Amino acid sequence: MVGKLIKNELKAGLHSVAPIYIATAAVVAILAISFLFEIVWLAAIALIAVVLVGFGILAVTIISVINNFNKSMFRDQGYLTFTLPVTSGQLLFAKALCSFIWILLSYIVLIALFAGIYFYAAGQVDESELATLKIMLSMIVELPDTATIIGVISLFVTYFFLNIVFLVSEIYFAVALSNVRPFQKMGFFSTILIFMGTFATTSTISTLLKAYVPLSLKISLEGAQLLFEPMYSSSGIVFGFSDVIFMAIASAFFFVMTAWFMNHKINLK
Amino acid sequence: MSKIIEVKGLEKSYGRNQVLRGVDLSYEEGQVIGLLGPNGCGKTSLIKILTGLIHDYQGTVLIDGQAPGVYTKSITAYLPERTYLPEWMKAKDAISYFDDFFTDFDKVKATEMLNRFRLDPNQKIKTMSKGMQEKLQLLIVMSRASKLYCLDEPLGGVDPATRSAILDVIMNNYAEKSTVLISTHLINDVERIFNSVLMIGEGRVKLDASMDKIRNGDKSVEEIFKEVFSFGW
Numbered sequence: 001m002v003g004k005l006i007k008n009e010l011k012a013g014l015h016s017v018a019p020i021y022i023a024t025a026a027v028v029a030i031l032a033i034s035f036l037f038e039i040v041w042l043a044a045i046a047l048i049a050v051v052l053v054g055f056g057i058l059a060v061t062i063i064s065v066i067n068n069f070n071k072s073m074f075r076d077q078g079y080l081t082f083t084l085p086v087t088s089g090q091l092l093f094a095k096a097l098c099s100f101i102w103i104l105l106s107y108i109v110l111i112a113l114f115a116g117i118y119f120y121a122a123g124q125v126d127e128s129e130l131a132t133l134k135i136m137l138s139m140i141v142e143l144p145d146t147a148t149i150i151g152v153i154s155l156f157v158t159y160f161f162l163n164i165v166f167l168v169s170e171i172y173f174a175v176a177l178s179n180v181r182p183f184q185k186m187g188f189f190s191t192i193l194i195f196m197g198t199f200a201t202t203s204t205i206s207t208l209l210k211a212y213v214p215l216s217l218k219i220s221l222e223g224a225q226l227l228f229e230p231m232y233s234s235s236g237i238v239f240g241f242s243d244v245i246f247m248a249i250a251s252a253f254f255f256v257m258t259a260w261f262m263n264h265k266i267n268l269k
Numbered sequence: 270m271s272k273i274i275e276v277k278g279l280e281k282s283y284g285r286n287q288v289l290r291g292v293d294l295s296y297e298e299g300q301v302i303g304l305l306g307p308n309g310c311g312k313t314s315l316i317k318i319l320t321g322l323i324h325d326y327q328g329t330v331l332i333d334g335q336a337p338g339v340y341t342k343s344i345t346a347y348l349p350e351r352t353y354l355p356e357w358m359k360a361k362d363a364i365s366y367f368d369d370f371f372t373d374f375d376k377v378k379a380t381e382m383l384n385r386f387r388l389d390p391n392q393k394i395k396t397m398s399k400g401m402q403e404k405l406q407l408l409i410v411m412s413r414a415s416k417l418y419c420l421d422e423p424l425g426g427v428d429p430a431t432r433s434a435i436l437d438v439i440m441n442n443y444a445e446k447s448t449v450l451i452s453t454h455l456i457n458d459v460e461r462i463f464n465s466v467l468m469i470g471e472g473r474v475k476l477d478a479s480m481d482k483i484r485n486g487d488k489s490v491e492e493i494f495k496e497v498f499s500f501g502w
Contacts (some may be wrong), residue, residue, distance in 0.1 A: 004369040015357040072355070079353035082322050084370050085343035181284065263324055268317070 001086050005094035012072065013102050016064035017057075024053045024109065028116075035120075047117065054113040061106040065099040066171055066191065074179040078268045088262050092172070092255060099168045104161075152219050159244065166247045169254035170198050176261040202250055210240030217241055272334070273298040273417055273448045274319065279328035281314050288314045289326070290472035296448060296465070298416065303463040303490070304452040307498050311472050312452045313350065316419045319450070320347040333416055343371065346415035350422040352402045354394050360405055361390035367409050373444075379412035382438070400427065407438055414444040420451045424458060432458050456491045466490055468497050 031046035033039075072081050072095075081091065174195035177183060183190040210216075210231040218225045219237040231240035272295055279292040288311040296302060306312050317323040318330055321337035332341035354363050360383060367374045383390055386404050394402060407423060420439065424432045432455070440462055443449050453459055466483060468476040475497045483490060 001370070008366060008369065011362075012355060012357065076351050076353050077355055079322065079347070079349040079351065080355075083320050083342055083345070083347045085339050086370075087339055268322055 002090050002094055005084075005086060005090060006098060009094050009098040010101070012068060013064065013098050016068060017061055017102060017106075020053065020057050020060040021109070024050075024057060024113070027053050028113075047120075050113055050117060054110045057106045057109050058103075061102050062167075062171070065102060065168065066175060069095060069099070069172060070175050070179075070188075070191070073262065074175070074268065082268065088259050092259050092262070096165075096168050096172065096255065099171070100161075100164055103164050103167065107160075107164075148224060151224050155217070155219075155224070155239070159239065162244060162247050162251070166202075166251045169251040169258075170195060170202065172258045173254035174198055176258040180261055198254075202246075206240075206243050206246055209242040209246050213240070213242035215241040215245075271298060272296065273332065274450075275329070275331040275334075276315075277329040279315070279318065279326060279330060281311070281318065281323065281326040288472050289318075292328070292469070292472070292474055294467065294474065294477065298448050299446045300464040301449045301451070301462050302465045302467055303456075303459060304450055304467050304469065305454065305456060305490075305494055306469040306475075307454065310469050312469055313421055315469065316347075316421050316450065316452060319417075320345055320419050344373070344416040346371075346410045346413040346418045348406060348410045348418070348420045348423055350425060352394075352399070352406065354402070354406060354409075356393070356395040358394050359391050360388050360394070360397075363394065363405060363409055364390075364412075367413070371413055373414040375412050375414065378442070379409055382408040382412065382442075400431070403427070407435060411438055411442040414447075416444075416447055418443055418447060418449045420449065422452055424453055424455050429458070436462060456494055460490045463490075466493075468494065470498055 027046060027049045031043065031050055034043035034046050071077050073091075084091070174191050177194050178186070178188075178190040183194070186193070212230055214227075214229045216227045216229065216231040216234065217239045218227050218234055219239075226241070227234055227238070231238050231243070274294055274296040276292055276294040279289050279294075280287065281289040288309075292311075292315065304312050304315070314323065318326055319332060319337065321342050324337075330337060333344055335341055358366065364376060364379045364383070367379070368376045380390070383405075386408060388397075388401060388405055388408075392401075394405070397405065410418070410420070418439075423435055423439065427435065436459065439449065439451070451459060451463075463480050465479050466476060467474065476493065480490075483493065488496070
């Protein structure tokens, strides 16, 4: 059943985000044509458009994640969703996974767009791509071994993924809580308010943990090193490990609370 | 015969507003039950509890011997009083969706009914009229061979000709030995199809009787309804 939920959830998500991806493809195509035929004014306009749609993809995806979750669970569609023969855990897992996939995809497209712009800009100022790659390679070669490089990349990717999971959990929690009776009358405004409040609180806790909890990971030429001191007391590339643990626990808490609201506190109107 | 619906001491409140006050019910399978009562009497809340949409109630509710959950949802076909299909879907997507989740769904039957109702399988739900959306929902729900059908106001807001067509669809398509619970206040149109009548008012059961018993008396269902709910007339 989870597979079927994911399939249908991805279909629903695709209908929300497809227009912005089509717009992005169109803008990139115009940019490519302007480069090919050296139409400078068109390239300049297309470049601005690429930057705008780049951020637009992320914004539209996050709005569609909020909207899809709210509509499919707590509005009229909820009458169908909640009468499917699945558990609320399966429902939440499928929705969260699909939201994660859409947000991740939007980040990948955003990064790809900006990387493309960077390489184009580098080419424009006569700094050859080959030279840039050589500099990047020399930086990597100076690192101790491949295992450390893989470790650092894995760490970055895990941290990045965890941030997306955390964002999804905060969104779901805010949407679910805003549909509980005292907040229901305020509508979408309460969702925004709860999300902002949650985001501000968790960001503050995260910053305080980084500053005061003596647990961090330092990346240097000697490799990755676990330090028993706060993140901000070391120089170089340092990750606050307490922050990662907090995000994992907080994400789990937000998902559990969302499921609890779904099962106990929300009455579909 | 086994009990398809068993409800004991059911209470439900929305804040300070108590809508169900100690409701007791028990129905065996193979019946068509008319759930009658004035607006706001708790009919929809009762149906929502039976279908597993409302969890925060007091009392015991059993569907085919089990509390509302995954199993009961798999044997209960629910038609709400509103459009619950996602707007982005086409008619054929909605059929595929039900086919994915409900093992008792008959895709061939649904497609046949779609043609009979002259609905375009490729038309988006968003572009359908309210009447078309209601037809689509009804045909999808009635294409399931469920043990229990909960139909909340299936005749609300439609003209007499359509009402008759809807009743035909319900009566010709519900599975044998199934139980059909129909909530309505259009008593005249549906009286003929009921085996039992359940009247709810002020959150309590006002009348729970078989149609045979009612027919043996000298009053019609509508007359009894007016008598029971005289406060609302």
